[in-house]
Amino acid sequence: MKLKKLRVVFENIDSYDIPLAAVKEFHVSGVEKTIDYSSYGNLTVEQVCRKFTATFFVDELQKINTVEDVTLDERLDSHNFADLCMIDLVTDDGEETTIRLPWEEMTYPDHNDAMKTWIEEDFESRQLMYISVG
Incomplete structure (x- = not known):
């Protein structure tokens, strides 16, 4: 079983499949x-x-x-929306695992204050988006 894609789900239940070509790495911890x-x-x-x-x-x-x-990079930018609430891990055999992300509402009702993003360039001058939730 191999990971086929990562799906991101937002507070309004919009979801988008991210192909592995767009993923440099990700880490999920403290799953229960x-x-x-x-x-x-x-x-x-x-x-x-x-x-x-x-x-x-x-x-x-x-x-x-x-x-x-907007394109997905703008949608994921915490300065614009900040409402990522779940991810789905989709494998090549069609199995899906849904994981709910931490959520903190402190500023606006539909705003996840636990979500932060920033963009930097790597050593090849390619732009990378970093996301941290929790």
């Missing part, structure tokens, strides 16, 4: 399972993490358009 029950009879079992970090190639993210009329 949570079980929630509501009086409506809903039972939800989820995986949540304490920390998610990723490095993406900006030029590859710029090839992916979003419904907000």
Whole structure:
């Protein structure tokens, strides 16, 4: 089983598949399972993490358009939106693993204050987007 793509999911449930060509690396730590029950009879079992970090190639993210009329690099930029809430790991056999990311609302209701992004150039002058959530 190999990773085929990484899917990012935002607070408004928009989701975008990121091909592996756009992913330099990522790390998920402190993953645990949570079980929630509501009086409506809903039972939800989820995986949540304490920390998610990723490095993406900006030029590859710029090839992916979003419904907000911006490319994915702009959508992921915490200075613009800051509402990344889940990732899905999709393998070549079609299996999907969803992991909920840390969320802190301190400034705006739909703003994840636990999310930070910045862009730097690597030694080959290629722009990299760094994301840290948690």
